[in-house]
Amino acid sequence: MPSSSAPTVSVSGVTLSFRNTRALDDVSIRFGEGITGLLGPNGAGKTTLLRILATAITPDSGALTVLGHDPRTVQGRHEIRRRLGYLPQNPGFHPRFTAFEFVDYVAILKEMTDRQARHQEVRRVLDTVGLGDRRGKRISSLSGGMRQRVGLAAALVGDPLFIVLDEPTVGLDPEQRLRFRELVAETAEGRTVLLSTHQTEDVAMLCRRVAVLDQGRVRFTGTPAELAAVAEGRVWSSTERDAGARAGWRTGTGEFRNIGDPPPGAQVCAPTLEDGYLLALGDTSGVAG
Numbered sequence: 618m619p620s621s622s623a624p625t626v627s628v629s630g631v632t633l634s635f636r637n638t639r640a641l642d643d644v645s646i647r648f649g650e651g652i653t654g655l656l657g658p659n660g661a662g663k664t665t666l667l668r669i670l671a672t673a674i675t676p677d678s679g680a681l682t683v684l685g686h687d688p689r690t691v692q693g694r695h696e697i698r699r700r701l702g703y704l705p706q707n708p709g710f711h712p713r714f715t716a717f718e719f720v721d722y723v724a725i726l727k728e729m730t731d732r733q734a735r736h737q738e739v740r741r742v743l744d745t746v747g748l749g750d751r752r753g754k755r756i757s758s759l760s761g762g763m764r765q766r767v768g769l770a771a772a773l774v775g776d777p778l779f780i781v782l783d784e785p786t787v788g789l790d791p792e793q794r795l796r797f798r799e800l801v802a803e804t805a806e807g808r809t810v811l812l813s814t815h816q817t818e819d820v821a822m823l824c825r826r827v828a829v830l831d832q833g834r835v836r837f838t839g840t841p842a843e844l845a846a847v848a849e850g851r852v853w854s855s856t857e858r859d860a861g862a863r864a865g866w867r868t869g870t871g872e873f874r875n876i877g878d879p880p881p882g883a884q885v886c887a888p889t890l891e892d893g894y895l896l897a898l899g900d901t902s903g904v905a906g
């Protein structure tokens with residue numbers, strides 16, 4: 618994916634299967650500094666791609682570099698891990714850990730051996746995510762939004778250059794989502810962030826670039842505005858459900874919003890990112906870039 622800055626992550630022809638499931642099929646994507654959104658429905662392969670980039674698993678074939686290092690080599694994996702912040706979908710918090718203990722534990726795994734410097738860093742990242750005054754609280758006693766912030770703090774420890782966030786806004790209420798997005802936007806400065814989500818709102822509000830993944834394949838890469846433009850002239854309203862539409866749904870006004878190829882004389886509407894995303898799913902004609 619072209620970017621205004623040089624790509625820091627480059628994935629080329631990556632394929633990975635789990636038994637009979639091809640989770641990723643010839644995936645190529647490049648991105649640089651700033652936040653790139655990885656949008657896709659459940660089972661699209663987002664987590665699998667993130668886990669590969671986080672050096673947790675290795676693809677069956679294809680090439681990739683992260684910050685100039687190849688995760689297929691031992692040395693490359695080591696170099697990437699030293700510069701990586703990873704918030705997995707289920708961070709596996711030990712419920713009896715306090716926020717401080719959990720982030721400290723992650724800092725130890727990141728080889729921060731100087732206890733005093735490490736504790737200072739743990740306090741810094743907990744302050745960054747607004748949990749400085751809760752650091753002694755057990756994770757089991759924190760709200761979902763606060764737990765996600767503990768996860769983000771753990772991803773930020775050690776000041777990583779590449780941050781991977783796997784569906785970080787799932788389960789958050791609208792206010793928590795806003796707060797979390799703000800935090801991610803602030804921490805993305807000067808870093809490469811890859812954020813997987815199935816919420817187009819996350820992408821619209823946060824991302825400089827976006828890739829759509831569906832059934833293990835890249836269906837689109839570009840800017841959020843370019844993704845919305847995929848639906849230009851392909852969204853129309855009608856009073857009855859339009860059987861010829863690829864998809865249609867009733868809106869708050871009682872009218873139907875349809876996407877696909879509009880019939881002659883249709884009342885065409887301005888497209889949204891969501892329309893572009895829905896059209897990009899499973900539709901590669903003139904879309905993948």
Ligand SMILES: Nc1ncnc2c1ncn2[C@@H]1O[C@H](COP(=O)(O)OP(=O)(O)OP(=O)(O)O)[C@@H](O)[C@H]1O
Pocket residue numbers: 635636638639640657658659660661662663664665666815
């Ligand atoms: N460890 C595994 N063993 C077997 N199949 C797997 C494994 N991990 C993922 N898959 C399968 O690979 C496909 C892609 O899964 P993946 O979790 O990467 O998708 P996703 O886009 O992250 O979905 P979700 O939004 O539901 O997390 C799915 O069909 C999934 O069932």
